[in-house]
Amino acid sequence: MDLGKKIVMNGDVLQGFLQAIQPTSLAATAIGCFLGIVFGMIPGMTISSGIIILLPLTFVLDPSISISLLLGLYVGGMLGGSFSAILLNIPGTPSAAATALDGYPLSVQGEPGRALGVAVLASFVGGLFSFLCLFLIAPRLADLALSFRAPDLFSLVFLGLTVICSFAAKSWIKGLLSAVIGLAIVTIGQDPIMGTARFTFGDANLLSGVNFLTALIGLFAIPQLIQSLGEGQIINNTTQPASMSFKKLLPASIDIKRMRLPVSIGGIVGSLLGMLPGAGGPIAAFMSYDYTRKTTDDSQKFGKGAIEGIAAPEAANNAVTGGALVPMMTLGIPGDPVTAILIGALLIHGLAPGPLLFIERADFAYGVIFSFFWANIFNLIIALAALRLLVKLVATPRSILMPTIAILCVVGSYALRNSLFDVYVMFFFGLLGLAMKWLDIPVVPLLLALVLGRQLEENLRIALTGSQGDISVFFTSPFSAFFLGIAVISIIWSIKNTRKVRSKNITT
Amino acid sequence: MMMAQRNLIAGVILTALGVFYGLLTVGLPNLSLPGTPGPTLFPWLITTGWVVLSSALLLFGMLGVRNQSKETEKRSIPKKPFIVLIAFLAYLAVLPFIGFILSSTFFFAGLMWLYGERHKVKITLTSIILPSMIFYIFSTGLGIFLPNGPW
Numbered sequence: 001m002d003l004g005k006k007i008v009m010n011g012d013v014l015q016g017f018l019q020a021i022q023p024t025s026l027a028a029t030a031i032g033c034f035l036g037i038v039f040g041m042i043p044g045m046t047i048s049s050g051i052i053i054l055l056p057l058t059f060v061l062d063p064s065i066s067i068s069l070l071l072g073l074y075v076g077g078m079l080g081g082s083f084s085a086i087l088l089n090i091p092g093t094p095s096a097a098a099t100a101l102d103g104y105p106l107s108v109q110g111e112p113g114r115a116l117g118v119a120v121l122a123s124f125v126g127g128l129f130s131f132l133c134l135f136l137i138a139p140r141l142a143d144l145a146l147s148f149r150a151p152d153l154f155s156l157v158f159l160g161l162t163v164i165c166s167f168a169a170k171s172w173i174k175g176l177l178s179a180v181i182g183l184a185i186v187t188i189g190q191d192p193i194m195g196t197a198r199f200t201f202g203d204a205n206l207l208s209g210v211n212f213l214t215a216l217i218g219l220f221a222i223p224q225l226i227q228s229l230g231e232g233q234i235i236n237n238t239t240q241p242a243s244m245s246f247k248k249l250l251p252a253s254i255d256i257k258r259m260r261l262p263v264s265i266g267g268i269v270g271s272l273l274g275m276l277p278g279a280g281g282p283i284a285a286f287m288s289y290d291y292t293r294k295t296t297d298d299s300q301k302f303g304k305g306a307i308e309g310i311a312a313p314e315a316a317n318n319a320v321t322g323g324a325l326v327p328m329m330t331l332g333i334p335g336d337p338v339t340a341i342l343i344g345a346l347l348i349h350g351l352a353p354g355p356l357l358f359i360e361r362a363d364f365a366y367g368v369i370f371s372f373f374w375a376n377i378f379n380l381i382i383a384l385a386a387l388r389l390l391v392k393l394v395a396t397p398r399s400i401l402m403p404t405i406a407i408l409c410v411v412g413s414y415a416l417r418n419s420l421f422d423v424y425v426m427f428f429f430g431l432l433g434l435a436m437k438w439l440d441i442p443v444v445p446l447l448l449a450l451v452l453g454r455q456l457e458e459n460l461r462i463a464l465t466g467s468q469g470d471i472s473v474f475f476t477s478p479f480s481a482f483f484l485g486i487a488v489i490s491i492i493w494s495i496k497n498t499r500k501v502r503s504k505n506i507t508t
Numbered sequence: 509m510m511m512a513q514r515n516l517i518a519g520v521i522l523t524a525l526g527v528f529y530g531l532l533t534v535g536l537p538n539l540s541l542p543g544t545p546g547p548t549l550f551p552w553l554i555t556t557g558w559v560v561l562s563s564a565l566l567l568f569g570m571l572g573v574r575n576q577s578k579e580t581e582k583r584s585i586p587k588k589p590f591i592v593l594i595a596f597l598a599y600l601a602v603l604p605f606i607g608f609i610l611s612s613t614f615f616f617a618g619l620m621w622l623y624g625e626r627h628k629v630k631i632t633l634t635s636i637i638l639p640s641m642i643f644y645i646f647s648t649g650l651g652i653f654l655p656n657g658p659w
Contacts, residue, residue, distance in 0.1 A: 060650045173568070177522060177561045184529055184554050191547035198536055198547060226589045229623065399625035400634060403616045406596065407639060415652045420604055427600055439518040440511065457550040465544045
């Protein structure tokens with residue numbers, strides 16, 4: 001790297017750092033972490049629900065403050081999910097399911113404080129590890145991505161979609177169908193090259209297409225409202241966490257020694273899998289748990305309250321957050337619904353994540369990276385300092401929480417364009433989400449197709465226009481051929497995996 | 509209902525929707541320069557993928573239904589989800605006419621009851637205070653003006 005470029009980059013890093021330590025950004029990060037832990041802790045609530053509640057706020061806040069708030073919520077939500085897994089044996093987030101395997105037994109043995117302390121510390125270390133990955137890898141990947149041409153970008157987005165479908169669905173057909181429906185929804189409105197109106201049925205409201213944040217609110221919040229109707233009873237019958245005592249939270253030195261290997265495994269696996277769109281927290285957490293069990297001498301204690309069994313998945317699921325920010329920031333490809341919302345929040349402020357962000361607004365890009373660092377710091381402080389208060393919040397009545405979410409869904413979708421039309425669109429997507437849930441079709445590929453679809457079409461048409469309709473352009477470019485090759489492998493892997501699961505189900 | 513039956517239903521509905529999308533694509537204007545892809549290219553690719561995948565799902569659903577045992581799950585359909593959805597729809601219908609505060613108050617109270625709250629004073633107070641708070645925070649604090657209604 002030449003000296004001039006290095007100086008400019010260092011200046012941007014410094015600017016980003018200064019942006020992240022602005023009092024308003026730090027306050028937003030801390031508030032986001034607190035709310036994230038609360039939303040993650042409440043069984044049945046998801047990080048996406050928390051973000052939906054905060055979404056209208058981000059439309060009016062400064063972009064650096066908005067992104068700090070959302071990042072805090074993302075990081076906090078991952079940890080919060082583990083709290084309910086440890087205390088109630090109900091994972092607050094899917095990523096926390098592996099933590100419950102050993103966290104809950106240790107809690108039942110009368111050591112909930114020890115289990116939570118290990119989870120908090122492991123999450124912190126996992127988060128910091130993924131921050132380092134983000135800081136070191138993202139700028140270089142963005143640099144590389146700048147050399148991508150339209151065929152490469154098309155193949156990259158196509159790869160992102162197929163990988164997401166492979167991981168997100170039990171059935172590859174349903175995963176791909178969900179993505180295809182999402183792509184079809186993207187074609188509503190003006191086409192990205194010539195501005196021709198498509199599928200608008202003469203309605204001017206549809207000319208600008210369906211805003212994916214509106215769709216996201218409906219897809220996640222309405223099914224959540226319905227699902228929560230039947231959950232109250234189950235949750236009330238479980239342990240009352242507020243009555244538990246937490247004598248000591250900071251892990252003892254012997255526990256810290258036992259945490260070293262599992263945290264390292266979790267940090268590496270989480271960061272790497274986080275970068276893979278769609279793989280996400282649950283896979284990383286279970287994989288780390290499994291690796292740790294295999295590498296530990298006394299694997300018999302796993303499932304009975306092993307410290308290693310809490311540390312590994314906890315480090316992994318928090319490391320996933322930083323990993324997931326790498327493709328989001330550098331390529332504009334979201335790995336999960338939360339990073340999709342982050343893209344939406346940035347787009348509202350005219351900041352498109354992708355390689356150009358590191359050129360045009362490198363200070364902002366580094367600001368996001370440093371905000372992620374602060375989110376991990378606040379996560380540790382808030383979790384340890386306010387644990388007793390946080391645990392009491394798990395008992396928030398559902399009868400107040402759910403109606404509030406319902407009303408905020410309306411406010412959030414209305415606030416996008418001050419239009420009731422968007423509220424009706426949100427409700428339509430809510431019904432679509434319910435129907436898909438009933439038919440066992442995953443919604444995540446649809447959502448990510450809504451984010452990536454326009455980019456996919458635009459690059460396809462630019463590439464074909466450049467090659468005068470010759471499709472070999474996608475196979476002659478090395479990058480494009482590489483991405484398409486991996487996409488094909490991921491589809492084949494997914495088909496094989498579906499068959500394996502099906503034959504396993506038949507034999508059992 | 510067994511998963512194979514659901515796959516069959518999903519296959520039928522999605523194939524029909526895929527065909528409908530294809531028919532709409534036929535009606536699109538294909539304005540493009542010679543030798544360059546027009547605005548119909550992407551919808552055609554989607555139609556192809558949609559119909560092929562949903563037909564495959566339909567086929568798997570049919571095979572699954574044929575292979576499964578005659579026993580079917582008998583479960584009562586819960587009413588509450590439908591009541592919540594109808595209440596939501598009614599709320600959205602009256603929202604532009606009676607405004608955010610009034611419509612949200614009734615909707616909030618109804619949902620509180622549906623989610624198991626039976627304390628009348630608690631329902632009344634919460635459903636008045638929370639929607640009003642949300643309205644004032646958004647309109648005065650954030651400049652997002654929610655529908656006022658006729659007032």
